[in-house]
Amino acid sequence: MTTTNLLEFDLDGLAAFCERLGEKRFRATQLFRWIHQRGASDFDAMSDLAKSLREKLKGCAHVRALPVVSEHVSSDGTVKWLFDVGDGNAVESVFIPEDDRGTLCISSQAGCAVGCRFCSTGHQGFSRNLTTGEIIAQLWFAEHSLRKRLRADERVISNVVMMGMGEPLQNYSALVPALKAMLDDHGYGLSRRRVTVSTSGVVPMIDRLGNDCPVALAVSLHAPNDPLRDNLVPLNRKYPLAELLEACNRYLEHAPRDFITFEYCMLDGVNDQPEHAEELIRLVKPGGRVGVRCKFNLIPFNPFPASGLLRSPQNRVLAFAKVLGDAGIVTTVRKTRGDDIDAACGQLAGDVKDRTRAAERMAKQRTIPIKPEA
Numbered sequence: 402m403t404t405t406n407l408l409e410f411d412l413d414g415l416a417a418f419c420e421r422l423g424e425k426r427f428r429a430t431q432l433f434r435w436i437h438q439r440g441a442s443d444f445d446a447m448s449d450l451a452k453s454l455r456e457k458l459k460g461c462a463h464v465r466a467l468p469v470v471s472e473h474v475s476s477d478g479t480v481k482w483l484f485d486v487g488d489g490n491a492v493e494s495v496f497i498p499e500d501d502r503g504t505l506c507i508s509s510q511a512g513c514a515v516g517c518r519f520c521s522t523g524h525q526g527f528s529r530n531l532t533t534g535e536i537i538a539q540l541w542f543a544e545h546s547l548r549k550r551l552r553a554d555e556r557v558i559s560n561v562v563m564m565g566m567g568e569p570l571q572n573y574s575a576l577v578p579a580l581k582a583m584l585d586d587h588g589y590g591l592s593r594r595r596v597t598v599s600t601s602g603v604v605p606m607i608d609r610l611g612n613d614c615p616v617a618l619a620v621s622l623h624a625p626n627d628p629l630r631d632n633l634v635p636l637n638r639k640y641p642l643a644e645l646l647e648a649c650n651r652y653l654e655h656a657p658r659d660f661i662t663f664e665y666c667m668l669d670g671v672n673d674q675p676e677h678a679e680e681l682i683r684l685v686k687p688g689g690r691v692g693v694r695c696k697f698n699l700i701p702f703n704p705f706p707a708s709g710l711l712r713s714p715q716n717r718v719l720a721f722a723k724v725l726g727d728a729g730i731v732t733t734v735r736k737t738r739g740d741d742i743d744a745a746c747g748q749l750a751g752d753v754k755d756r757t758r759a760a761e762r763m764a765k766q767r768t769i770p771i772k773p774e775a
């Protein structure tokens with residue numbers, strides 16, 4: 402008999418499931434807390450649930466994370482997991498510890514259909530959408546395995562960013578319940594400001610997210626004009642810059658932060674000239690072509706051979722940041738983390754197809770054996 406993985410549900414979904422078993426909503430709340438706050442997967446361990454309910458659950462449900470293919474820990478503390486999602490596909494999650502926060506970067510799809518030129522996921526093509534349970538399983542597994550390892554009682558993961566593999570807004574119906582489980586006080590209790598959806602610009606879904614579940618929004622801009630963006634982010638041909646930026650403004654009416662983060666991947670000789678920065682300013686500044694309250698996050702490109710592209714030199718990145726900053730636009734340059742384990746943006750699951758790894762990389766990393774979940 403097939404049983405249901407309870408990681409597939411937000412609290413409302415679990416309440417509906419429990420109702421079908423003849424159980425009241427507060428039972429669903431207890432169950433949800435056991436699963437997400439305590440990391441429990443064994444119904445027998447859920448001691449305050451009635452024995453009759455535990456027996457019912459054993460017959461029709463389970464709580465199961467994705468099989469872990471590998472786990473790598475970088476010399477800077479970044480942890481990367483590769484999860485098996487079947488049919489030869491794998492997705493990745495990355496935990497990035499910092500002094501004041503712990504950020505988990507998770508995937509929404511196996512592959513991606515958008516096909517951005519500078520992204521190795523895009524070059525792989527699209528395999529399939531992840532289910533809600535497969536999205537939330539990445540957080541469930543990471544939170545509870547890190548907590549055990551670090552022996553910390555407090556939350557290890559303070560922020561979640563949907564910046565792994567896939568375009569989250571092209572998997573909307575699975576994404577929203579996963580976000581709700583992250584935000585739920587009985588789940589992970591993350592504030593809306595600490596959960597970020599990153600999108601290449603699926604305009605109608607930006608509007609829907611604003612209504613259904615407004616979390617922090619990052620938009621992958623990468624170019625200051627349509628011809629260049631058409632080339633780098635093919636989705637721009639469907640939703641050009643002016644439409645995208647108007648959608649950002651509508652989103653700001655609901656957003657938990659009063660700005661949109663624009664991500665901008667710095668590509669040598671392609672989009673990294675001072676003229677590009679000037680054009681961005683004319684685009685987004687108040688009174689510009691489409692003014693948007695925003696911050697810029699410049700991402701050093703992580704090169705991979707099939708892209709035919711190169712990383713902008715650091716001095717050009719800094720000069721670009723200065724042009725934006727001098728115009729009053731808050732601009733940060735992303736630190737690259739986990740370089741020695743290929744955990745940086747756009748490198749995710751790059752080794753699924755190409756399993757060869759440089760020997761010196763292996764020497765720098767520590768592999769931790771995976772213990773089965775309790």
Ligand code: SAH
Pocket residue numbers: 519520521563564565566567568569599600601619620621664665666700701702703704746747748
């Ligand atoms: N599909 C969504 C979220 C996943 S990609 C999006 O595009 O926003 C997360 C971020 O990584 C995006 O800003 C993307 O542009 C960036 N990225 C992709 N490939 C990269 C690479 N090779 N080097 C640096 N950043 C990259």
Ligand code: SF4
Pocket residue numbers: 513514515516517520521522523524565566567568600601621
């Ligand atoms: Fe997809 Fe984002 Fe990669 Fe573009 S950058 S191909 S949207 S994952």
